Amino acid sequence: MAEKQLRRSLSVLPMSTVMTLTGLTARQIRYYESQALVHPVRNEGNRRRYSLQDVDRLLEVKDGLASGMDFATLRRLFNQSAQIRKQTTTSLSDQQARQYLEPEMQQLAGMKPPVPGLWRHL
DNA sequence: ATTCTGACA
DNA sequence: TGTCAGAA
Numbered sequence: 001m002a003e004k005q006l007r008r009s010l011s012v013l014p015m016s017t018v019m020t021l022t023g024l025t026a027r028q029i030r031y032y033e034s035q036a037l038v039h040p041v042r043n044e045g046n047r048r049r050y051s052l053q054d055v056d057r058l059l060e061v062k063d064g065l066a067s068g069m070d071f072a073t074l075r076r077l078f079n080q081s082a083q084i085r086k087q088t089t090t091s092l093s094d095q096q097a098r099q100y101l102e103p104e105m106q107q108l109a110g111m112k113p114p115v116p117g118l119w120r121h122l
Numbered sequence: 123a124t125t126c127t128g129a130c131a
Numbered sequence: 132t133g134t135c136a137g138a139a
Contacts, residue, residue: 014124015124016125025132026125027133027134031132045139046126046139047126047139
C-alpha cells in the first residue's frame with residue numbers, strides 16, 4: 001500500500017495532461033497554485049510537473065469552489081486533512097481527531113460534500 | 123510545439 | 132478569469 005501512494009505522489013504530469021484531466025484552464029491551475037492549494041514541482045526547464053495526488057486535489061478545489069467555498073477555506077481543509085493523516089499515523093485516536101476539528105465539523109455539518117468522500121477524513 | 127511570467131486595450 | 136506578448 002505504500003508503493004501505490006509513492007507512485008501517486010510522483011510529479012510527472014505536464015500542464016496539458018492536468019488540463020484535460022481536470023477540465024481546468026492553465027490560468028486557473030496556476031492561479032490555484034498561487035493560492036497555495038497545490039504545489040507542483042518544477043523540472044529543469046522551469047516547467048510544472050504534477051502528481052496524481054495533485055490532480056485529485058485540483059479536482060477537489062474545482063468542486064469546492066463550485067459549492068461556494070473560498071480559497072482560505074479549502075486551504076484550511078487540506079491542511080487539516082494533512083494534520084489528521086499525520087496524527088492518525090502517529091497514533092492519535094479517531095475520537096481525538098474529531099474532537100480537535102469540532103468547530104470545522106459544525107460548519108461542514110450543514111453542507112453536502114461536493115465530491116463524494118471529500119469530508120471522508122473528518 | 124509547449125509552457126512560463128507579467129500585464130491589461 | 133481570459134488573453135496577448137516575449138522569452139525559454
